[in-house]
Amino acid sequence: MPVSALRAVSKSQNGVGAFILQCKRMEFNFCDWAGSSKGMRHDRSFLKHSLSQFARQNPQIEIIVAPRPNKIPIIRGTYINGREKVIPVDGLEIQQILQKAQLLRNSSGTKLKRITRPVISLNESVRGIFSPFHGKKHVI
Amino acid sequence: MKRLRCAALLWDQLLPIRHSGTRPFLPHHIGRTPHFAATTTIATTTNPRPLSTSAGNRDSATAPASASAEPPDPEPPQATPPPPPPPPQTEPTTLPPCRSPTTSAKLAALHARLSLHPKFPVQTLARALIHPSADPNPLFNNRPLASLGSALINYYATEWLLCTYPRLPTEVLRAALSAYVGEKALAAMGREWGVESAFEPKADVDAGLLQFKRLPPGPEMEASGYKPWQERGERWVQGVAEEEAIASLVTSTFAGVYLHEGLGPVKQFFRQHVLSRRLDVDKLFDFVQPTRELSSLCSREGFEPPVARHIGETGKRSIAPVFIVGVYSGLEKIGEGHGGSKDEARIRAATNALKGWYLYSPAPQVDLPSKTDDDPRASFRPAVIDAGEVIV
Numbered sequence: 419m420p421v422s423a424l425r426a427v428s429k430s431q432n433g434v435g436a437f438i439l440q441c442k443r444m445e446f447n448f449c450d451w452a453g454s455s456k457g458m459r460h461d462r463s464f465l466k467h468s469l470s471q472f473a474r475q476n477p478q479i480e481i482i483v484a485p486r487p488n489k490i491p492i493i494r495g496t497y498i499n500g501r502e503k504v505i506p507v508d509g510l511e512i513q514q515i516l517q518k519a520q521l522l523r524n525s526s527g528t529k530l531k532r533i534t535r536p537v538i539s540l541n542e543s544v545r546g547i548f549s550p551f552h553g554k555k556h557v558i
Numbered sequence: 559m560k561r562l563r564c565a566a567l568l569w570d571q572l573l574p575i576r577h578s579g580t581r582p583f584l585p586h587h588i589g590r591t592p593h594f595a596a597t598t599t600i601a602t603t604t605n606p607r608p609l610s611t612s613a614g615n616r617d618s619a620t621a622p623a624s625a626s627a628e629p630p631d632p633e634p635p636q637a638t639p640p641p642p643p644p645p646p647q648t649e650p651t652t653l654p655p656c657r658s659p660t661t662s663a664k665l666a667a668l669h670a671r672l673s674l675h676p677k678f679p680v681q682t683l684a685r686a687l688i689h690p691s692a693d694p695n696p697l698f699n700n701r702p703l704a705s706l707g708s709a710l711i712n713y714y715a716t717e718w719l720l721c722t723y724p725r726l727p728t729e730v731l732r733a734a735l736s737a738y739v740g741e742k743a744l745a746a747m748g749r750e751w752g753v754e755s756a757f758e759p760k761a762d763v764d765a766g767l768l769q770f771k772r773l774p775p776g777p778e779m780e781a782s783g784y785k786p787w788q789e790r791g792e793r794w795v796q797g798v799a800e801e802e803a804i805a806s807l808v809t810s811t812f813a814g815v816y817l818h819e820g821l822g823p824v825k826q827f828f829r830q831h832v833l834s835r836r837l838d839v840d841k842l843f844d845f846v847q848p849t850r851e852l853s854s855l856c857s858r859e860g861f862e863p864p865v866a867r868h869i870g871e872t873g874k875r876s877i878a879p880v881f882i883v884g885v886y887s888g889l890e891k892i893g894e895g896h897g898g899s900k901d902e903a904r905i906r907a908a909t910n911a912l913k914g915w916y917l918y919s920p921a922p923q924v925d926l927p928s929k930t931d932d933d934p935r936a937s938f939r940p941a942v943i944d945a946g947e948v949i950v
Contacts, residue, residue, distance in 0.1 A: 420727065420729065420846075420947065420949075420950060421727045421729060421730060421843060421844065421845055421846075421851070421912075421916075421947065422729050422844045422846065423727075423729040423730045423732065423733035423734075423842050423843065423844055424733065424841070424842050424843075424844050425733055425736060425737070426733070426737045426837065426841065426842060427737055427740070427742050427743050427746055428737045428738050428743055428835035428836060428837040429835060429836040429837070430746070430747070430750050430834075430835050430836075431834055431835060431836050432750070434834040435829060435830035435831060435833065435834025435835075436672070436673065436827075436830035436831050436834065438671055438672075438750060438751060438752070439671060442667060442671065442752040443664075443667070477666065477667065477669075477670035478667050478670040478671035479667060480663045480664050480666075480667040480766075481663065482663075498749075498750060498751075498752040540836055550872070551869065551870040551882050
């Protein structure tokens with residue numbers, strides 16, 4: 419009988435060929451009245467001072483700036499896997515807000531998980547799993 | 559080559575806006591608005607659809623809104639006077655800046671995420687995001703781009719698979735092709751590019767959103783199977799699945815890279831986005847009677863008939879025995895398998911032997927036939943062409 423085939427879909431290996439930055443959108447929200455938004459909105463502040471450079475360095479991220487009255491300032495990052503990450507930046511200064519923005523930019527949207535193994539790979543082990551039938555036989 | 563000639567003929571049709579970088583993109587379903595009229599002086603040849611169509615769109619958009627206002631108050635229709643007729647509709651005066659490809663943040667972000675060269679204009683990428691179900695005019699939708707791009711992708715994927723695995727059986731080759739560049743694979747790729755879809759293809763939709771007409775909710779449609787493209791065009795009237803729209807975007811992007819940047823860049827784009835994906839071709843095989851097939855293969859190739867021999871075992875009388883069986887052609891072992899029974903081990907050994915034959919791959923540096931597209935005078939070493947799969 420001729421060989422038939424099973425259907426499958428290839429898996430992406432981001433970075434092996436092209437690299438797609440996982441953070442696709444960042445929204446900066448602040449309040450015009452509250453004091454915790456000072457780092458974001460005042461003169462010599464993040465939005466006026468550092469945001470344009472951050473946006474220029476990361477053209478792949480769609481950046482939205484919007485007031486969100488009577489709420490603390492936040493940065494909301496949306497990722498390609500559909501998840502969102504929100505970081506409150508109330509009371510922070512420019513450099514600290516920039517750090518949080520970089521953190522969101524460097525993240526993939528997956529949930530934080532504890533990694534116990536040193537190597538995670540799609541490839542099988544190079545030397546194979548032990549078999550008593552192969553290799554040098556033990557002589558009793 | 560036929561493919562390149564076809565591309566040359568389609569050049570003018572595919573890129574009507576190629577010549578003027580300042581000409582803004584005008585989809586058919588918006589009229590001549592003051593917003594656009596102030597910035598441009600183009601003739602209306604780019605907008606062949608009459609204004610009544612855009613009025614029809616707006617009427618359909620406002621009709622459900624007025625209908626939903628009516629039912630909550632059915633009781634006193636006689637007491638209150640009938641609601642005044644809606645004011646005469648005027649053309650939309652302004653569109654949000656995200657509607658234009660040059661000022662859409664989403665579109666620019668998508669362009670940068672794919673690391674597209676500046677030679678690839680955002681206007682083409684915006685066009686690639688419009689499925690024919692959203693706009694039937696082939697000058698403004700991605701149908702011509704998608705057909706060119708799909709020809710390119712399928713060609714490059716096929717030649718790579720044939721050169722890397724010359725002995726792959728036809729069915730497995732088709733499965734591997736579908737795994738790399740089939741509709742599901744392209745849809746997965748498009749999603750990984752971060753493409754978002756518009757809820758409905760309207761005039762004020764962001765230029766960076768994928769526009770297509772959605773399938774109405776209801777019982778699942780029958781599988782279309784293979785249909786000639788004319789019939790498929792009629793199917794778009796009711797809407798398409800999102801996967802199909804995303805796949806058309808991906809192929810259109812490939813076409814855009816080819817048209818704006820050239821052959822070398824599109825091959826590199828293919829290698830980076832498609833070939834970098836991971837597929838275990840050995841897991842695609844589905845054998846039926848592998849021992850019979852192996853026997854036919856050996857007789858065809860002139861090898862000695864395969865014989866299964868018991869190599870080793872453990873736990874024969876226990877609940878979990880392991881038998882190792884090897885398939886030998888003469889003195890040479892061509893395959894080995896393990897199993898809980900000798901039969902299972904023999905079958906596995908036969909499949910491994912067949913996979914060893916079918917998955918033969920020549921040395922890594924194999925010349926692909928498309929190498930001569932760039933430079934017809936380049937040295938070319940033809941790839942291995944196999945006799946074909948075994949007829950059992």
